[in-house]
Amino acid sequence: MYKILMVDDDFEVLQINKKFFEEKECEVRICNKPAEAMDIVQKFKPDCILLDVMMPEIDGYTLCRKIRVKTDVPILFLSGKVSEDDKVEGFEAGGDDYIEKPYSLREVYMRIVANIRRNSHKNTGRNNSLVIDLGQFSLDKEKHKLFYEDEEIIISNKEYDLMLFLAENANKEITFEEIGVRLWGTYIESDRRNVMVNVSRLRKKIQDKTGVDNLIETVWSKGYKLIKHN
Template identity: 50%
Template sequence: MATILLIDDDIEVLSINKKYLSGEGYTVYATDSPQKGIAYAKKLKPDCILLDIMMPQLNGYEVCHQIRQFCSSPILFLTGKGSEDDKIEGLTIGADDYIVKPYSLRELKARIDIHIRRAAHVNTPQNDNTLVFHDLTIDKLAHKAFYQGEDLMLANREYEVLLYLASHPNTDVTFEDLGIALFGFYQESDRRSVMVNVSRLRKKFEGNPTLEHMIETVWSKGYRFIVN
């Protein structure tokens, strides 16, 4: 069964989540220390990480940033900070999902399962393992993208955005299409999250003339991956 790492300075929240998720069959490790959480993530390479934001010494954004230096496991923020700016910062820093407290434990489990399945699917070998567009190469097995042979160093979400768009070249991809591909579900409030993830990918394309114009915005609808 999957391994889950919980990092939260609220002992009661840790206890409730650990008890519930353990009862659902997960192997659960929990800590109220951000520093220990980073060490556990490095040692355990868990299948999913649940991370609080408001913690002493190191906040969740900094913990997420540090974990992303060595671990690509899905990271879900569980937090009372529910403003749009908070969510955007969390997604931009490298999180895969953002869940505002209080939340349903059943929904939490559903989201964990979605992200674990997606991560497993991404790492599963496929028959057609490479997409090539001029100087851009997408290696599905390695979960990486290369421009003129140089690794673009994409985060998980950036890679998933690119792979989905590149798999539908010269086609209008709606916000809903991309949202479902990224999160497994979509509601209109998810549009901003989709836009943030596309923006993060575009920043990785900056300075590469061939790439900068490959993703076009389709006004009020979504995006188009341009291949000439």
């Protein structure tokens, strides 16, 4: 049984979603007052949190940042704000997924399950025993960190997951769909934008820190390829 917290100022939407997820045998808490969400997070200890973006008093991005200080459970945005800048802000705030409205509740549930399982797997340390050597770059699977020589490049959890997948397949072409399935457990064509946003953000952090602008190459109309730097 998964414990899910949903935060949205639309109480009717919360009730509909709550009924659906309870039919999936989830334990659900709903909150239509964002200012009260932090207290629920601390007491309820959810396995996954769903956030709307446009809410009074505290917007979803700000609330996500506050929650992220307290817990590393998956946070999924459900929003009608769907520009690239909106998604970048959501991922920068610490979100693990960004789902556009209108959405399928069945798909949302699949993404919830995939993110919870991935987070649980990551925390068990079952695949955290090695450092992936990428020449000048390295990925520490135990510490979940990316390094350029001996200097850390600060990246988010989702950026780490992306970097890990590309690093495990260095010098191989990886499709948008393969990346989407790895990061979110499912993929539809609109997810291509989410993949592109995350890659763009990861590239910028790498370039800003190291000056290297060709670690992750675009494979035109197909996906990406990480180039190992000796």
